Amino acid sequence: MHTPPRPDVADMELPELEHALEALGHPRFHARQIFQWVYRRGITDFALMSDLGRELRAELAGAFTIGTPDVVRSERSEDGTAKFLLRLADGKQIESVFIPDTPSMTFCVSTQVGCAMKCGFCLTGKMGIDRNLTPGEIAGQVRVLARELGMLDARFNIVLMGMGEPLHNYDATMKALRILADEHGFAMSSRRITLSTVGVLPALERLATEPFMPNLAISLHATTEDQRDMLVPINRKYGLKELLDACRRFPLKRRERITFEYVLLRDVNDTPEDARRLVRLLNGIKGKVNLLPLNEAAGIPFERPSDDRVNRFARILSDHGMTVSVRKSRGRDIRAACGQLITESTRKAPGARLALLMER
Numbered sequence: 001m002h003t004p005p006r007p008d009v010a011d012m013e014l015p016e017l018e019h020a021l022e023a024l025g026h027p028r029f030h031a032r033q034i035f036q037w038v039y040r041r042g043i044t045d046f047a048l049m050s051d052l053g054r055e056l057r058a059e060l061a062g063a064f065t066i067g068t069p070d071v072v073r074s075e076r077s078e079d080g081t082a083k084f085l086l087r088l089a090d091g092k093q094i095e096s097v098f099i100p101d102t103p104s105m106t107f108c109v110s111t112q113v114g115c116a117m118k119c120g121f122c123l124t125g126k127m128g129i130d131r132n133l134t135p136g137e138i139a140g141q142v143r144v145l146a147r148e149l150g151m152l153d154a155r156f157n158i159v160l161m162g163m164g165e166p167l168h169n170y171d172a173t174m175k176a177l178r179i180l181a182d183e184h185g186f187a188m189s190s191r192r193i194t195l196s197t198v199g200v201l202p203a204l205e206r207l208a209t210e211p212f213m214p215n216l217a218i219s220l221h222a223t224t225e226d227q228r229d230m231l232v233p234i235n236r237k238y239g240l241k242e243l244l245d246a247c248r249r250f251p252l253k254r255r256e257r258i259t260f261e262y263v264l265l266r267d268v269n270d271t272p273e274d275a276r277r278l279v280r281l282l283n284g285i286k287g288k289v290n291l292l293p294l295n296e297a298a299g300i301p302f303e304r305p306s307d308d309r310v311n312r313f314a315r316i317l318s319d320h321g322m323t324v325s326v327r328k329s330r331g332r333d334i335r336a337a338c339g340q341l342i343t344e345s346t347r348k349a350p351g352a353r354l355a356l357l358m359e360r
């Protein structure tokens with residue numbers, strides 16, 4: 001006889017777990033205890049949850065699972081960046097990265113296996129979309145990194161800048177954020193979470209209405225419609241002008257700003273004219289620009305600009321009063337830098353190399 005899968009606590013917000021426990025005839029407060037074990041102490045074996053009665057622990061183990069990605073491999077860079085290859089329950093693999101001192105501790109997590117957005121400078125985009133991650137798989141990356149790095153009690157930031165487009169997996173992403181925000185778990189403040197998107201406009205409009213709203217980063221990468229059509233193909237559906245109009249409408253609290261990510265590609269989008277156009281495009285938006293000189297990789301048909309060109313671009317922006325930063329590349333010796341994370345596919349032929357995490 002087919003046994004239905006047990007509900008996964010990792011996919012549940014606290015009220016869901018409370019209802020599930022009530023349905024089994026147990027008080028709701030046990031849900032808070034379970035959340036504390038799972039998120040604050042990194043314990044995923046009910047048998048070890050010592051403040052629950054022995055019979056309850058046994059019953060819970062029979063009634064639920066707590067899905068947690070397995071660490072296949074981790075590598076640490078000389079600069080402290082750590083890259084984790086994680087295996088999901090169905091054998092698919094993803095990568096998550098810990099980036100120290102940026103100036104905070106930051107976990108970069110994925111939201112999909114693959115990506116449908118096909119950005120021209122991104123190897124992940126070339127592989128297409130395999131599947132969405134579940135809320136538990138998204139939040140689970142944070143759990144695993146915090147446990148592995150001994151940071152369950154530490155303060156850290158989360159950036160949804162890994163593999164996948166978060167707004168293309170909207171419901172699971174937002175649910176994962178609510179799980180991470182729960183006061184009985186990691187109690188993440190929305191201020192410590194950044195969601196990076198190429199601009200899936202209907203979902204961006206929806207994000208603007210969320211009660212729990214992360215910081216917003218827009219993967220812009222271009223200053224004309226033609227250029228962006230080529231680099232970020234979703235622009236053919238939701239154009240640059242519409243995207244920036246949506247940014248102008250996006251609700252920001254005092255002192256909040258939208259980050260505009262701009263990957264610099266030599267002789268493609270790194271000219272002084274591009275810099276001046278960028279200034280004009282962002283006029284009137286509370287924003288800052290993060291310049292990302294390309295990390296070259298086999299299969300990416302673009303080159304990294306010289307430091308001189310990067311500095312000239314940055315100087316034009318700052319001379320016009322814009323806040324601009326140039327991202328220092330981290331973890332290049334372990335291929336954990338932006339656009340360099342690749343792993344074996346579990347779906348394709350052995351040896352097929354796939355980009356599993358791209359910076360946008």
Ligand code: SF4
Nearest residue numbers: 115117118119122125
């Ligand atoms: S840059 Fe981001 S949105 Fe674009 S294809 Fe790569 S992972 Fe997807």
